[in-house]
Amino acid sequence: MVEEKIICIGCPLGCETTLKIDDQGEVVKIIGYKCKEGQQYVLEEYRSPVRVFTATVLTENSSRSLLPVRTNRPILKTKLMEAARALVSTRAKPPVRVGQIILANLLNTGTNVVATDDLFD
Amino acid sequence: MNFSEIDVAIIGSGPAGMAAAIKAKEEGAEHVLILERQEQLGGLLHQCVHNGFGLFYFGQDLTGPEYAHRFAEKVRDLGIEVLLETMVTQISPDRKLTAVNSREGPLHLLPKSIVLAMGCRERSRGQLNVPGTRPAGIFTAGTAQRFVNVEGLIPGKRVVILGSGDIGMIMARRLTLEGAEVRAVVEILPYVGGLTRNEVQCLHDFHTPLLLEHTVTEIHGEQRVEAVSIAKVDKDKRPINGTEQMIACDTLLLSVGLIPENELSRMAGVELDPLTGGPIVDQFRETNVSGIFAGGNVVHVHDLVDDVSWEAEIAGASAAQFARKEKLEKRRRIILKPGRNIRCVVPQAVSAQNDVILYARVKDMEENVQLKVGDIFAQSLRVVKPGEMLKVNLSHSQLSQLKEDIVEQIIECERRRYDG
Numbered sequence: 001m002v003e004e005k006i007i008c009i010g011c012p013l014g015c016e017t018t019l020k021i022d023d024q025g026e027v028v029k030i031i032g033y034k035c036k037e038g039q040q041y042v043l044e045e046y047r048s049p050v051r052v053f054t055a056t057v058l059t060e061n062s063s064r065s066l067l068p069v070r071t072n073r074p075i076l077k078t079k080l081m082e083a084a085r086a087l088v089s090t091r092a093k094p095p096v097r098v099g100q101i102i103l104a105n106l107l108n109t110g111t112n113v114v115a116t117d118d119l120f121d
Numbered sequence: 122m123n124f125s126e127i128d129v130a131i132i133g134s135g136p137a138g139m140a141a142a143i144k145a146k147e148e149g150a151e152h153v154l155i156l157e158r159q160e161q162l163g164g165l166l167h168q169c170v171h172n173g174f175g176l177f178y179f180g181q182d183l184t185g186p187e188y189a190h191r192f193a194e195k196v197r198d199l200g201i202e203v204l205l206e207t208m209v210t211q212i213s214p215d216r217k218l219t220a221v222n223s224r225e226g227p228l229h230l231l232p233k234s235i236v237l238a239m240g241c242r243e244r245s246r247g248q249l250n251v252p253g254t255r256p257a258g259i260f261t262a263g264t265a266q267r268f269v270n271v272e273g274l275i276p277g278k279r280v281v282i283l284g285s286g287d288i289g290m291i292m293a294r295r296l297t298l299e300g301a302e303v304r305a306v307v308e309i310l311p312y313v314g315g316l317t318r319n320e321v322q323c324l325h326d327f328h329t330p331l332l333l334e335h336t337v338t339e340i341h342g343e344q345r346v347e348a349v350s351i352a353k354v355d356k357d358k359r360p361i362n363g364t365e366q367m368i369a370c371d372t373l374l375l376s377v378g379l380i381p382e383n384e385l386s387r388m389a390g391v392e393l394d395p396l397t398g399g400p401i402v403d404q405f406r407e408t409n410v411s412g413i414f415a416g417g418n419v420v421h422v423h424d425l426v427d428d429v430s431w432e433a434e435i436a437g438a439s440a441a442q443f444a445r446k447e448k449l450e451k452r453r454r455i456i457l458k459p460g461r462n463i464r465c466v467v468p469q470a471v472s473a474q475n476d477v478i479l480y481a482r483v484k485d486m487e488e489n490v491q492l493k494v495g496d497i498f499a500q501s502l503r504v505v506k507p508g509e510m511l512k513v514n515l516s517h518s519q520l521s522q523l524k525e526d527i528v529e530q531i532i533e534c535e536r537r538r539y540d541g
Contacts, residue, residue: 068186081297
């Protein structure tokens with residue numbers, strides 16, 4: 001049996017919860033949450049913690065140095081550093097419109113990196 | 122553009138300015154003009170490349186640039202006039218406005234009403250009095266954010282962040298992802314200054330050390346920052362002898378609070394609230410100067426952009442009404458005063474004619490409190506934190522309970538008592 005601590009971010013309360021996890025990795029008990037939504041959140045945060053990844057990529061042939069980007073859906077938080085590295089060699093060339101794919105299938109996750117701003121010359 | 126026929130002039134085009142302009146136009150103001158000192162609409166949103174914007178306003182999790190883009194498109198579609206790279210240098214109490222740019226030179230405008238939407242700026246080292254040398258490598262978190270997210274420059278490789286405001290925590294994550302090592306986030310209070318969401322997703326996710334009840338006591342380095350000394354503090358926030366330690370670093374970021382930017386407001390004779398640093402406003406977001414309105418972070422610093430835009434919409438709508446020479450319904454004026462554990466409240470006065478939303482910030486974190494407005498409103502809250510603004514919805518019927526001779530109401534946090 002191991003314990004894992006997760007802070008709920010559902011509301012300003014920020015409950016500090018403790019999950020008791022058995023040898024198979026299954027959650028057997030959660031202590032410290034104060035509402036149903038919180039219980040659900042920490043369970044999901046334990047099983048598969050995901051985040052929207054945001055960053056910038058270098059541009060070519062533009063007066064702006066950078067184009068801001070994001071993933072079109074959340075990715076596993078364990079992949080964030082890898083995702084940042086994957087964008088190092090990516091370049092955006094104008095014209096780019098908001099929502100346009102800048103890097104498809106990031107790290108074979110099926111997630112696309114899309115522009116969050118227009119880019120013109 | 123005919124500068125002599127401006128109905129509503131808006132100073133600034135961030136999430137407040139654009140929202141105010143759109144609302145003013147929608148409420149029937151014909152000539153709405155935005156004056157923006159930068160080369161594009163959007164203000165600070167362009168450097169906020171992270172998500173978390175618009176969750177409430179749009180019901181979607183947007184990044185700063187996306188949030189700006191949506192408003193900018195609407196500004197264009199509605200035919201709102203925009204002057205970019207134009208600096209407003211003066212506003213007089215009779216609403217004479219002076220601006221300057223390199224195309225038209227000095228401009229003298231006389232809009233029928235004005236919305237102040239200049240936002241806020243960061244507290245810097247000068248306001249903290251951190252002892253030590255004056256080397257290169259000390260930045261506010263927002264300056265570093267501009268370097269990293271707009272200019273494409275990394276301010277340093279080994280970073281210490283003083284203060285745990287939202288921008289500081291967001292920059293901790295951003296710098297980590299860009300390959301820098303964030304050696305510590307140092308916070309003088311026993312809890313982080315920003316949102317819990319940012320503590321979890323910007324610090325915990327990357328195992329960034331967070332030192333609560335600590336502060337930077339000295340900066341070291343001749344040409345460039347070489348290290349900072351930190352120490353634990355006592356309950357009066359004074360460094361405790363013998364707890365000092367050195368952290369080697371080449372960069373110190375400051376994330377120690379924001380100040381509403383009100384130089385223009387002062388020139389116009391707008392009265393400021395020392396508690397918020399922004400204009401004293403009523404529920405219409407009108408200042409003490411007739412026809413000058415204010416909304417967003419220029420009034421008080423918000424946690425969420427959604428609230429900035431909503432507040433500015435009130436100012437925009439009121440400014441449009443004023444420009445049409447319609448009277449704003451102000452039959453009485455009830456002053457709202459901060460009481461126990463309340464740092465500030467906005468608006469500072471209401472007229473009891475309509476429903477109104479009050480925004481308040483507490484001084485200290487406290488559990489199990491009753492948030493009260495006089496005897497007309499009470500709400501139990503499990504916890505209140507300075508980093509998370511309180512919102513109070515007061516209905517017209519609650520306000521109309523107040524007897525005619527009442528001119529003041531106190532908003533306060535009362536300790537909740539238990540029966541059992």
